[in-house]
Amino acid sequence: MERRVVITGMGTVNPVGNTVDETWAALCAGRSGIGTITKFDAAPLATKIAGELKNFDPLLYVEKKELRRLDAFIVYALACAEMAVKDAGIVIDGHNAERVGTIIGSGIGGLQTIEKEHAVLERSGPRRLSPFTIPAVLPNLAAGQISIRYGARGPISCPVTACAAGASAIGMAFLLVKDGQADAMIAGGVEAAITPFGIAGFNAMRALSTRNDDPEKASRPFDRDRDGFVMGEGGGILILEELAAARKRGARIYAELCGFGCTADAYHMAAPPPGHEGAVRSMAIAMKSCGMDPAAVGYINAHGTATPLNDVYETQAIKQVFGEHSRTLAVSSTKSMTGHLLGGAGGLEAIVAVKAITDGIAPPTINLDNPDEGCDLDYVPGRAKPMTIEAALSNTFGFGGVNAVLAFRTYRDRGKGA
Amino acid sequence: MSIEEKVIEIIVEQLDVTREECVPEASFIEDLGADSLDLVELIMAMEENFGIEISDEELQKIRTIQDAISYIKKKKGLAG
Known part of the structure; x- marks a missing residue:
């Protein structure tokens, strides 16, 4: 089973x-x-x-x-x-x-x-x-x-x-x-x-x-x-x-962790490639591995480091993966508030993705006064956005060309034995 | 402060034990809960405080608080 x-x-x-x-x-x-x-x-x-x-x-x-x-x-x-x-x-x-x-x-x-x-x-x-x-x-x-x-x-x-x-x-x-x-x-x-x-x-x-x-x-x-x-x-x-x-043991369940996608850029020691295909594949694998319909994803906690390259290429990657749906989903970078915790980021931001699902809130990206050219998604600027979130992704990318994406969804009992 | 008092002060600080536990015959490992790394650190603190050097060979022989006090007194040219 x-x-x-x-x-x-x-x-x-x-x-x-x-x-x-x-x-x-x-x-x-x-x-x-x-x-x-x-x-x-x-x-x-x-x-x-x-x-x-x-x-x-x-x-x-x-x-x-x-x-x-x-x-x-x-x-x-x-x-x-x-x-x-x-x-x-x-x-x-x-x-x-x-x-x-x-x-x-x-x-x-x-x-x-x-x-x-x-x-x-x-x-x-x-x-x-x-x-x-x-x-x-x-x-x-x-x-x-x-x-x-x-x-x-x-x-x-x-x-x-x-x-x-x-x-x-x-x-x-x-x-x-x-x-x-x-x-x-x-x-x-x-x-x-x-x-x-x-x-x-x-x-x-x-x-x-x-x-x-x-x-x-x-x-x-x-x-x-x-x-x-x-x-x-x-x-x-x-x-x-x-x-x-x-x-x-009667534990309280926050959410289900249902998918993980991990890929390598095999490109450069620190920079992502244009279009960030490694990120595209890691998001796609995270969802495909658990049969998640991309349309179910309401929120993405972006890697969103605020480096010149990452933000544009991550945006391109999200558009590539979600197509039209990228216009409706909420994408935010909580690094705008916490800064970048390096190896700690994936831990903290997984918690953020879970809380977004359980509380039905997309936390904001602050300091987004003038979206850059090529940055045209709904980044939840300035103010948190209440919304029903069925599923959420947490994106993290690292030097060495590492891409790791976690897919979470609302926990639902799928009947006996599930 | 006498050498005895100073040694005990260092032990209390380094091993996070009480003064009452620091009887002369107390063994660092068996009675005061130190492990081999704790012991190295403790000896380093004593070296620093008393301006002496304790070789690894000599370290092996220091098992109790009294051992440490006697050793330091000897090293400082005092009667132990």
Whole structure:
């Protein structure tokens, strides 16, 4: 019998909120989480703005001693996972531990720790390096620490697919549940790359906005005056469960995760090709793999980075896939408010797609004052749009030519045995 | 602050244990819940605080709080 996968729990920390409810309220209100960088002195850098977490208290999620040894991306992952597991009400113990897995993606891993310990190495020599350096740096330690905390002994992995890592993780987790290798997965993505190295590195590529004097207006997807993305941090983690297992324990079901499409551009290390055919195929595969009628898709959470190329080519790809229907569906980039969480984006934006379905609201794209030439879809400018959303896609694309698309739909009991 | 007091202060901070748990015969691993990486970090903190260097070989012999105190006193040329 076909195994279906449903979402039963969600957790996030990101620049607009430290819980799912806070985040959703901020997104629907069109509130920006972008501001001047406070984590370090960004004066020497071309970009001095980012989407930092606000009033996040790590001690709600990790002990003081533990905190010293974990990179921020792992702390964010533990926070998201704690909220998601609690929200799902799932108990992981002897009866199911081997059937519960963990896949958490990260684009970069422990960049803050690399920078800190590298400075120690340079200044004080190799003997002064913390023994916790490597376990704080490795990207897969987000999944590792979560699995240890909950005793989840099923499949574990960590896709490191740049800005698509969160969606890659959720997609892989989805396939494992469908395939019968797990009954539940803790899956998502996290990032903590607002560091001198992270900002300077993306600055060197000329990928970041430098609208330093007006941070809240800096992330402008699809707008004529966009000048690159704004980096954000945090992420999102979801609990994916096999439908029968979720129903058996009487879990609340948010929505069904029904499709995943993953393709490579095989084109350029950082730029998408005109028309973005890899994105076209990943959207098409996500829908075709579950027999979803493209006309059922009411909302797309766009990759929408606000880089000059992405927004035009993503628009072309959506038109290619949906034809006439692209004129009626709502497409928004919540990165206009959160900034770009890199590997965390796919996790957070999967949650946004689910909330759009359950609450019947397309969150807006803010700062879209003058749509650019070639950007002529309904991007839900400025104001959230109440609408019935039967199905939604979450698009994420990453450096290295990775395209990962998740397809969600309203959960419906399809009769006995379904 | 005496060497004893300083050692205990470092242990309390590094291992997140209480002062009451820090009796001289307490073993770092068995009684204070440290693992091998905790121990490396703890010894690093002591090296830094007391301006000494402890080799990996010597590290193996330091099992209890008293071991650490005696070792540091010896290293500093004080009677242990």
